[in-house]
Amino acid sequence: MNRKMRSLHRTMGAAVAVFLLVFALTGIILNHSAQFKLDQHYVNADWLMVHYGIGKAKADISFLVDNKTISQFDTQLFIDARPVTHLDNPLVGAIVLEHLLVLATEKTLILLTPEGEFVERMGEEAGVPVPIQNIGTFKGEPVIQTLSGVWSSNSMLDIWKPISLQNISWSQPGQLPEDVAEELKTFFYDKGITIEQLIIDIHNGRILGSLGVWLTDFLSIIFLMLSLTGLWIWIKRR
């Protein structure tokens, strides 16, 4: 019985030795996390960011207008990587007029200066026909398409007349440029993941997801058995 117990103890010990080392080392490091300032140092390796589900910044929709990238992330509107204002509805298009950038959602037009500063939100109450399906330009004048037809206005955007024009240059969505996507990634995810968080996740197994949690449970049971078999052997030797 004693020999079987020693054999079991040795086998279990050899099998979990690496994990025990990881537990012990990460545990010691976490104990001194504050001294090492691990919560102020970051890792942002691409594979790790992907593993944490922090991939590239992916806009709901984006438009490229006047050398600017206009994008929507949930209810936030961005010009390049700068948050500008909130959006209650999805963006449907963007055009540039002489002194304005005009963005359209289903229910409002959002006016910005050429520098991207928010001017005003204009909806049905300001005489804008809704629901807007698309926005475009014809000879420099704004044109919107709604369920009831196509409407044209002047640069003031407050009087809209129904028209039946062809050859309207409608706004088309585009891809986020790489440099803007990179800046947005920094905006959303700061500098990456703190080293402290990474070590905590290695220590508790969550780095491997739900499988890691079960693995940690299993290893903890083995550690418990190691302690018990060790005690058994020590008692029997006496």
Added chain:
Amino acid sequence: MTNSVNRQGLVSLLTALLLFVVTTNVSARGVYQTNEAFLNEVYDQTVPKSDVIWLKGEVREQVKKILGHNYNGLRIRYWKQNNRSTWILEEIGKEEPITFGIVINGDSVEKVKVLAYRESRGWEVKHPAFTQQFNDAKLKNQALDRNIDGITGATLSVRAMTAVVTLALYLDDFVSTLS
């Protein structure tokens, strides 16, 4: 038997309470009234043409003083007929903007209404019992002429509403001096 009936009653009551809390919170966020519907209500379906005020120079400075920061937007649209003006203004409560509809009649507040609420807490400011406190309020030294009772848990929303009502009174006064 009686205990079992009592227990069932208690469970039903708690479930009903839970459902009430959950549904109340769910309905708290969102658009209560569209801007268009609010204006139609104010002007009895005959909405006057809108006008805009650009926030620059002295106006911009005064607006900044009232709100404690710049207004989000370079111009504000308003609707005016005779002595009544209507302002649809946005102000951040805690993190998200709240849309307010404010009617000024003469030099005092006629009506304040929360049109859209996007915060997760503090929506109690929408209740007429609270907004009625602003009725007849006037501008005095660029502030309201009265104290507004707060609501526990809605401090920032109350602050936002007080600021935009003051702003509407100031802007109404400003456009009145122009005309």
